[in-house]
Amino acid sequence: MSAARPTVLLVDDEPLSLETLTRTLDEPFEVLTATSAAAAEEILAEEWVQVVVTDQRMPETTGVEFLSRVRERWPDVVRIIISGYTDPGDIIDGINRAGIYQYITKPWHPDTLLLTVGNACHLYRLQREHELLSLETRLTAATLEQKLAAHRARLKRTFRLDAIVRSPGGPLDAVCDLVERVAPYDIPVLLTGESGTGKELFARALHYNSHRADKPFVAENCGAMPDQLLESELFGHKKGAFTGAVNDRIGLFEQADGGTIFLDEIGEVSRAFQVKLLRVLQEGDVRPLGSNQRRRVDVRVVAATNRSLETEIGEGRFREDLYYRVAAVRLHLPPLRERPDDIPVLARHHLAAAMTAFGKPVTGLSDDLIDRLQRYHWPGNVRELQNEIQRMLVMCDGNQLGADLLDPGIPGADSRSRPPIPEPFPGQTLKARIEALEAGVLVETLERNRWNKSKTAVELGLSRVGLSAKIERYGLEKPP
Structure with missing residues (x-):
């Protein structure tokens, strides 16, 4: 999938000037044109636009007045003025009223115009990715890049494969080895396993150990969500597309452009929506609800399910062609009951995290408690273990978590509550x-x-x- 070109709107009442601007910018950018401020506002209401470049002197209004309205209605759009007049009052007025990013004087040089518009598109993308920058903050792109780089570095450290909590030589070693081999390649991965086994953790590990690690990672749980809402979440919508759509919305596929999208519980998606999702994966573009324009996106898809999609295909609930689109590589996460040696390591890890979060220190876990934890089958897997550790820490009055703090509702955790089982021994029939x-x-x-x-x-x-x-x-x- 190729990355989408930024969209630039050119506004000028002189056709010859508009044509010259278009020829200069139409190769690296998607160019839209308007010969009046009113026509430009109609385009802004219908299309996704990153940058507006407008002439200052127009018959019915000035560029500053027009961009002031743009700032009120579409504050994320980066605003540029071109003018043959260099009145300092106009420049100051433009900066104060319209939040103008750049003021270009005529005659302009093509290279200067390309560089200015390119920097404006870069600034728009940084705003979208970080959601902290606005024109009023006057932060430079370099400052924002530094903050983003520091945040990404922390995420990469968090999701290193050697940072995934597990016992040495356990079943997760094979899973991590496969993630390490698959992560560098743009190939769809399907994560399978019971709820609570850590599928999103491994989806993030796939992303942050790939060449897309510096781009966005977005996640969506597809379970029990109506088709229209799911379509809006993933593909976006235009204002007025449906009841309650009071503003334009960029979908998660566009937000993840250049990065990874994680579709959790994909087995819950309806047959009707599977067709729409299949088209996006095949064609590499999305069409927001209420729009007739398609947007190119470059994303890697990682999906997850706790169902057997092969069984779902056999029973007609899941499309076989979609299955092969999302399951180029299948990666199964074993349940916690099949990883008893991981339980003490995970329990200590979650205890340390809980002590930090709650501000309540203890010395650790008793040997008897660890033994009881390893006997339990943990149907809720790692998530259930984490919740139980947090609950025991809250209830603890001593300096160590003991077996007496275990939830009485956990069957089998206490050996005294286990029904007697006949033990086979040599000599029996x-x-x-x-x-x-x-x-x-x-x-x-x-x-x-x-x-x-x-x-x-x-x-x-x-x-x-x-x-x-x-x-x-x-x-x-x-x-x-």
Whole structure:
């Protein structure tokens, strides 16, 4: 996908002058023209414009008056005046009333005009990316670049692959190795795994370890969002496109131009919207709601889902062609229950973060607590573990977090609440050993599903009556 050219609006009542300006600027920029201030305002109401270049002397108004109205209605647009008159009063008036970025005198040189307009477009992009700069602050582009560079450097350090919290030699090592190999290339990645396993963390790692790290990273959760709202969020809209659209809005695809967009829960998107999303990924352009103009965008797409998209395709709920567009590389994040050695490392990491956030220091976690944490299956994965550590820190009255602080609602966290399971040992018959293993599987699955028998029965391929019979047979009881 190629990057979009900045759009420049030229305003001059003299056709010959307008033609000369257009010839000078039409190669590096998308040029729109108007022969009056009224026509220019109509264009601004319909199109995305970064820079306005206007003549000072026009029949019905002056350039300063026109740009003053532009400043009120479209304050982000960078404003430039060209004039054959160098009256200091006009210059001061333009700066004070219209917030003019540059005052160019006639006769102008093509190279000077190109450089000035190019710098104005660069300033507009910095405003959009950082959302802190306005013309009134009079900050130079260099100052803003320094702030952006410092912020990006912090993000790169945060999302280094060796900074991802995990135990040495654990399952996440293979995931990080794959991220390191894939990140430098502009190839779509699909992250799969249960909720709370850290899919957005790895999406950011893909971005900040790529050549796009200096460009924006934006994220959108596509789950349970109406199509029109999702379309507005991703593609943008024009004022009046629908009820409640009181202002123009730039969509996330345009905000992410040059960088990465993360589409979380992509498996929740409706079939109708999948068609629109597929077109954007194929053609590399977006059309805001209420506009008939398409905008080129250059983005890398990273998607995520906790569903099996292969199953969704088989059942007709997800388009196969869209799947292959977003899943050039598939990266699966294992659940926390399959990473027991990561639990102590993650628990200590989240405890340190919570102590800083809450201003409440403790010495650490007791060995008994760590043992109990490793026994639990964490259906909410890392997010659930983080919440539990924060809750225990708040409830702690001593100088160490102990097993007594565990939420009583966590089944299986306390060994005293676990139902007795027959243990297989040498000398038992084959039947006894199989029954012991079956009982263990039942307890593990029931605890992970919080003793929801319907979900457990579906997962194990049993009827609810059959599951109840096995629970009764092995004497398994839900802990209090």
